[in-house]
Amino acid sequence: MAGKIGVLALQGDVSEHIHAFQEAGSYLGIPLEIFPVRGADQIARLDALVIPGGESTTICRLIDKNSMRDAISHFSGGIFATCAGMVLLASSIIDDDRFRPLGLLDITVRRNAFGRQKDSFEADIAVRGLDTPFHAVFIRAPVAISAGTGTEVIAEYNGGIVGVRRGRALALAFHPELSRDRRIHIDFLKRLGIG
Numbered sequence: 284m285a286g287k288i289g290v291l292a293l294q295g296d297v298s299e300h301i302h303a304f305q306e307a308g309s310y311l312g313i314p315l316e317i318f319p320v321r322g323a324d325q326i327a328r329l330d331a332l333v334i335p336g337g338e339s340t341t342i343c344r345l346i347d348k349n350s351m352r353d354a355i356s357h358f359s360g361g362i363f364a365t366c367a368g369m370v371l372l373a374s375s376i377i378d379d380d381r382f383r384p385l386g387l388l389d390i391t392v393r394r395n396a397f398g399r400q401k402d403s404f405e406a407d408i409a410v411r412g413l414d415t416p417f418h419a420v421f422i423r424a425p426v427a428i429s430a431g432t433g434t435e436v437i438a439e440y441n442g443g444i445v446g447v448r449r450g451r452a453l454a455l456a457f458h459p460e461l462s463r464d465r466r467i468h469i470d471f472l473k474r475l476g477i478g
């Protein structure tokens with residue numbers, strides 16, 4: 284089945300996500316239309332929405348400025364959120380009340396959870412559903428310190444939750460679009476019935 288994937292393009296690493304999904308689509312041999320999304324009217328007809336990394340405070344402010352909160356909150360397709368995207372999907376954020384996250388996943392997150400020395404690092408981590416470790420790139424990454432019932436924890440690092448899934452929504456504290464490995468993208472598309 285063909286698929287339409289929109290990458291929220293208000294701020295953050297948009298082109299890397301487009302490229303990663305293009306590669307995943309080619310691997311699966313399925314035509315994907317992948318494009319930047321900047322307006323609420325583009326969202327409902329997507330099969331999946333990517334919420335990229337960047338600065339969650341900025342992305343959240345722009346979501347509200349562009350009146351996109353309702354369209355994202357009511358979106359019934361897949362959501363692929365990375366890093367700042369994971370912060371945005373959370374139900375609550377620790378020690379930071381500068382913005383109201385979307386609350387689409389029942390997780391509590393801590394922003395910039397790895398402190399200064401390890402602001403950015405790479406690590407091979409186990410991800411549920413993958414038979415060998417995934418080389419994950421963390422950039423000023425958040426962690427979830429709790430996940431509600433029904434939210435499946437798919438990856439942990441140093442005692443923190445760095446990957447969760449619920450229904451069609453996937454949130455990762457790291458950046459799979461920056462790794463060469465496309466298994467997470469491919470698995471996401473397959474679960475949506477695309478590919």
Ligand code: GLN
Nearest residue numbers: 336337338339366367423
């Ligand atoms: N620390 C950023 C935030 O909380 C996220 C960093 C990233 O997306 N790479 O917004």
